[in-house]
Amino acid sequence: MTRTIEITINPKGEATVQTKGFAGASCKDASRLIEQALGEKTAEQHTAEFYQTQVTSERVRQS
């Protein structure tokens, strides 16, 4: 899935940053620089995707 960061800036200059397509906490790493560059964080909300674990492969051998 395409990973995007959407920034919406309203006519009053207030910005909302949304990350899409990221699983787990990787979204925070992706958008941190943008958020810090824009200004002061006033609110934050996690979506269901945030709580998904990133898929990693694991091989189990049983003897």
Place this chain on the structure above:
Amino acid sequence: MSHIVSIRTQIRDPAALAAACVRLGLAQPTQGKARLYSSEAEGHIVQLPYWRYPVVIDTTSGQISMDNFNGHWGNPSELDKLLQAYGCEKAKIEARRAGHNVTEQTLADGSIKLTIQVGATGGAA
């Protein structure tokens, strides 16, 4: 979606401020001291349309000094436009610096939406 953050835009990048002024057709900011109604302020000086006094921006702190007498000496929406333009230009600068593509779209309510595509290699923004 993964997470949503609300941000109060702060003007801290002189290059993005200059780009915002170009975007709005304003004169380029100058650095120095400016006289306001009852005080003086030092920083990046921007003359907004039809404002009696300029706004002075301290890019170190993001603080904006101004005197518009509750809108009588200048329409607050002009400052809002500057903040919006700055946010757009700053976000584009940062996204391009990280090597990402950015597209811009104006929404019906006057908001501006920027979409940054994060590369498959997972470059951080």
